[in-house]
Amino acid sequence: MKQIVAVVKxxxxxxxxxxxxxxxLEGLSITEVKGFGRQKNYLDQYQDREYAEAFLPKVEITMWVDxxxxxxxVQKVVxxxxxxxxxxxxIFVMPVTSFF
Known part of the structure; x- marks a missing residue:
């Protein structure tokens, strides 16, 4: 059994x-998360002012698969x-030591 975690827009x-x-799939869960990768952050404009967002909104999809x-x-997600x-x-793939 493996756990696949996909963090997507x-x-x-x-x-x-x-x-x-x-x-x-054996199971699936979805979580709204915030974070950053190589892009680090981005500039946005709100009411004629620029400001930097350090963490971007993402969605984390966690799946358990044979x-x-x-x-x-993984190919379907990609x-x-x-x-x-x-x-x-x-996308992260990790071993699952026990699954109840």
């Missing part, structure tokens, strides 16, 4: 979930979430 969440609709199906699930631009997100 919020507006891509539904596309990722649509791609995972028939995926062989070892033999990990690559299939197909829905990758635009090729910086800030697309990250």
């Amino acid at each position: 919020p507006y891509l969440t539904q596309a990722v979930l649509d791609n995972l609709r028939r995926a062989p 070892d033999l199906r990990v690559e299939e699930v 197909a829905a979430a990758r635009s090729g631009r910086m800030g697309d997100g990250k």
